[in-house]
Amino acid sequence: MYKEILSWSEALIILVPLTVYYTRNYTERYLKIVGWYLVVALLLNTLAGFIWQYNQEFRNFLLGYNIPIYFARNNFIYNIHSIVRTAFFIIFFHSIGVQFKRVNTRIPLMLFFFSVLIVFLFYDSFFIISSKLLALEGLVLLVYCVSFFLAKLKEEELSLEFDAGLVITTGLTVYEAINFFIFLFYDVLIVKAKSFAILMWYVHNVTFSVFCLFIAYAFYGKQKSVASKITHA
Numbered sequence: 001m002y003k004e005i006l007s008w009s010e011a012l013i014i015l016v017p018l019t020v021y022y023t024r025n026y027t028e029r030y031l032k033i034v035g036w037y038l039v040v041a042l043l044l045n046t047l048a049g050f051i052w053q054y055n056q057e058f059r060n061f062l063l064g065y066n067i068p069i070y071f072a073r074n075n076f077i078y079n080i081h082s083i084v085r086t087a088f089f090i091i092f093f094h095s096i097g098v099q100f101k102r103v104n105t106r107i108p109l110m111l112f113f114f115s116v117l118i119v120f121l122f123y124d125s126f127f128i129i130s131s132k133l134l135a136l137e138g139l140v141l142l143v144y145c146v147s148f149f150l151a152k153l154k155e156e157e158l159s160l161e162f163d164a165g166l167v168i169t170t171g172l173t174v175y176e177a178i179n180f181f182i183f184l185f186y187d188v189l190i191v192k193a194k195s196f197a198i199l200m201w202y203v204h205n206v207t208f209s210v211f212c213l214f215i216a217y218a219f220y221g222k223q224k225s226v227a228s229k230i231t232h233a
Helices: 002-012 015-021 029-053 055-064 075-096 106-122 131-153 164-184 186-192 194-232
Strands: none
Touching: 002 029, 002 194, 015 029, 015 194, 029 075, 029 164, 029 194, 075 106, 075 131, 075 164, 106 131, 131 164, 131 186, 164 186, 164 194, 186 194
């Protein structure tokens, strides 16, 4: 029972920040980017959950329409999610950090997509969870997170205002830092220690839930901060 809860948690937990997000019309571009990411993530994780839960039924459906059977596994959805998450948060950082705005967003996005193309053309199958892709995601986003924190430390004035971007970046750092080594060695683990690899994926699901709660708190805190300003105006 707990395995099903953990497996579905990566879809259900997204409803928490999404609910908070849709209680208010945020005008900040970086928050809208995160909101759109959550919508796409919910669709992807829900589809992954249904493929896992109803694998045999889905397999029979594919066979009935002569669709390749490798679509009956949800591995490719995790690869898509990794690409989507990296792309959205590259755009997020270029929307929020002054130090990132000096560089055209298209440049890091193009470099990332080119790296993804290299991974799937020469190293991994798109229909198997790619450790190289997931590790690439972790590396790229951790570099952005560390750069963001360093820029914050260099700010001359310390602001006591609620910083939604800082909260989201902290949650993303926790998620990527914990999962980086899981992602890096997942290919080896799934072959040599499958039960341990499955356990590590549950750790991934827990950290993703924590990340979503950070995002929910960022939305809520931003809403409270704006309301407080209006009250004291």
